[in-house]
Amino acid sequence: MTLKQLNISVGIIRNAQKEIFITQRDASSHMAGFWEFPGGKIEAGETPDQAVIRELQEEVGIDVKSPVLLKTLEHRFPDRIITLYFFLVEEWQGEPYGKEGQPKRWVAQSDLKEEEFPPANEAIVTALKNNQY
Numbered sequence: 001m002t003l004k005q006l007n008i009s010v011g012i013i014r015n016a017q018k019e020i021f022i023t024q025r026d027a028s029s030h031m032a033g034f035w036e037f038p039g040g041k042i043e044a045g046e047t048p049d050q051a052v053i054r055e056l057q058e059e060v061g062i063d064v065k066s067p068v069l070l071k072t073l074e075h076r077f078p079d080r081i082i083t084l085y086f087f088l089v090e091e092w093q094g095e096p097y098g099k100e101g102q103p104k105r106w107v108a109q110s111d112l113k114e115e116e117f118p119p120a121n122e123a124i125v126t127a128l129k130n131n132q133y
């Protein structure tokens with residue numbers, strides 16, 4: 001079996017109080033029940049920046065301005081290999097909400113918990129908790 005290769009852009013939406021907006025993955029999805037940074041698959045012909053802007057409009061209803069790429073990493077799951085582009089989003093228009101009905105919350109950056117996120121997020125969550133970004 002050949003592994004699925006996916007390229008994913010996600011947005012770390014951070015407000016002036018250093019809180020981060022996270023959403024919970026649907027029960028029927030890959031990594032169901034885990035919390036995530038909103039985002040999704042980069043489509044053919046799209047750059048990672050374009051994908052994060054589109055995904056955050058579709059999933060949380062905001063217009064992202066100047067996303068900043070913090071880190072790129074590859075993660076191998078049993079059934080797929082994903083390349084993740086993590087963008088810091090500090091400028092946007094609108095108020096983020098769970099546009100697809102997904103649970104959401106704002107969490108202080110220092111209170112993020114690695115175990116609430118998919119395993120590929122571990123390093124970036126640790127770095128955020130330690131105020132490296």
Ligand SMILES: Nc1nc2c([nH]c(=O)n2[C@@H]2O[C@H](COP(=O)(O)OP(=O)(O)OP(=O)(O)O)[C@@H](O)[C@H]2O)c(=O)[nH]1
Nearest residue numbers: 008010029030031036037038039040041082118120121
């Ligand atoms: N959005 C998001 N996906 C993540 C994160 N960490 C992580 O491993 N993933 C994985 O990256 C992939 C993202 O796909 P997605 O389900 O959000 O894709 P999508 O929005 O395009 O959804 P769709 O397939 O319903 O169109 C999933 O396999 C998911 O488990 C994260 O922080 N945010």
Ligand SMILES: [Mg+2]
Nearest residue numbers: 038039040041
């Ligand atoms: Mg998604």
